[in-house]
Amino acid sequence: MKLLNAALACLLAATLVQTAGAQEKKKLRIIGEETKFVVNTANGPLEITRVMTPCAKNEGWLQALVPEKGTHPVTEIEILHALNDKDSLVVDMRVVDDRIKGTIPNSISMPYTEVSMRLNELGCTKAAGKWDCSKAKKVYAFCNGPVCPQSPIAMSAMIRDGFPADKIYYYRGGMLDWEALGLTTVRGDF
Secondary structure: OHHHHHHHHHHHHHHHHHHOOHHHOOEOOOEOOEOEEEEEEOOEEEEEEOEOOOOOOOOOOOOOOOOOOOOEEOOHHHHHHHOOOOOEEEEEOOOHHHHOOOEOOOOEEOOOOOHHHOHHHHOOEEEOOEEEOOOOOEEEEEOOOOOOOHHHHHHHHHHHOOOOHHHEEEEOOHHHHHHHOOOOOEOOOO
């Protein structure tokens, strides 16, 4: 019931924002730097925009479901199973200030700006200044949600530095979806 009430409150707030002057609100990015997307309808062009709502987590932009070729999109079910898999790591790639407000239990903190320097914690070894990730663990990466670029930026850096793309699993829904679904979080864990 608590989840239903939260979801209804979020939906109501979003509807009120849209109907009570969304034009006055700052337009947020949708894809890259673009703040609008034009759809050609039977009645002519229709402009789709995006504004901050009470349900949103940040002002990022829409992230692709597969941000890097070879990576795998996953849902909450795969994250739950990965939390008990000794060959997998669920990695919170958000900045520490976001993580301490709440995160997925049993996940590890590795801010996106540090990932490529900490590949050893993901099962890679470094020799002669180059990473060998042939024995790396599977990494289930997440950040704030579908508009958060932090984990996609980190994944790109990981692959650039030698981490195999096929061992990266992207939970695009991140904390936004995790919390919206009423799943357990832990606070102050870092």
